[in-house]
Amino acid sequence: MDREQGLAAAFAGLADTLVSDFDEKTYAEAMARRCIRVLDADAVALVLSGNADTPPILATAAESVRDLDSIRAVIDEGPSADCMSECRLIGSADLRSETRWPAFTLAALNAGFATAHALPLLLRAERIGTLTLFRRRAGALGDHNAAVATALAETATAALLSRRTIYAARTRAGQLQAALRTRTTIEQAKGYLAARRGDSVDAAFELIRSTARQHRRRLSDVARDVMDGSPVIAHLFVDHSADEANGAHQQAATSPRLPVVE
Structure with a gap:
């Protein structure tokens, strides 16, 4: 499958959220795998923010199990956390000279990653998570790669929000x-x-x-x-009303009559 076919398949898959057995965790994992195939990345981490009823969802995809273990350990801080709060692309083209996230940078470098870039899952003012791309070689994300990643993130956000709206409406109707x-x-x-x-x-x-x-x-x-x-x-x-009426009548009948004063 060439790049164009891979992109078409990725966008089609991200738009398909109206299945009866839909699950956000499964959807996020599938999206991470699709991003690995069509983006210039060695590992991908997708975070869907939670709410009062559900915890956050973390889905990862990488070329090795070692990579998966590494990004799970560092995703709670660094560019993903900043991206979630600032709602914009945040990353580092060379983690060897990065000073913003000391703990994240050390862990990422020890895992063999040289760059990390996080994009928001954002639609208008609605933000639901982040998409983080890890690469082993230093260098900027690039305009083309950033544009494709942004389009994938926006498609997934729109699909998930539509699904949540439909689910909320059905729940409310029920x-x-x-x-x-x-x-x-x-x-x-x-x-x-x-x-x-x-x-x-x-x-x-x-x-x-x-x-x-x-x-x-x-x-x-x-x-x-x-x-x-x-x-x-x-x-x-x-119905005790009849009994009460009869009782009152009997009591009146048995009560001594007072003399009538003329």
């Missing part, structure tokens, strides 16, 4: 649908219980709510029991 089903069940249970007891809808709802609190259950679960006629809440269907 949550709204579940909330609607829950609300519908509660409304049905209120009406059904009110009709069975000969009571008001408000009184029926208060009865359902007090039962849920008393037994530390969700309101929707109690409402579902009402609709299912569960024996657990059978006592809710008993």
Whole structure:
């Protein structure tokens, strides 16, 4: 496969995020391998930033296992960290004379790398990670290599953000649908219980709510029991209003009558 075919395959692969079993870690690893094939680099590290719910993702690709172990040890600092904060291409054409990142530079040189360049995974104001290229020979990244790497990074960023937007929309839609089903069940249970007891809808709802609190259950679960006629809440269907009225009537009948004062 020549360079042009490799580039075409790389861009096509990066755009394909709408598969049912999509996984960002797998996607990042595939992107790192594609970058090794089409860019002038001996090793590649791709970092996807995390959030409150997910940790950062690190994917690497290199020509040797030794290279992989080396870049995993140094990716937390150096040009990748600065690139993430400044959102621009940051690197060193010759690490032997580099003074900005002492610990990173020493580790990279010991691993046999002479250069390191990091590009942001950025789309407009949205940044989601970095792409770092390592090479064993000194020298600038070059305009062509930088342009291709930037295009790959932008394509991957757009694809990942689109995927995340679709996933968030689907998740939100599912949550709204579940909330609607829950609300519908509660409304049905209120009406059904009110009709069975000969009571008001408000009184029926208060009865359902007090039962849920008393037994530390969700309101929707109690409402579902009402609709299912569960024996657990059978006592809710008993209308005590008639008994109370009869009791009051009997008490009035047996009470001594006071003399009428004329």
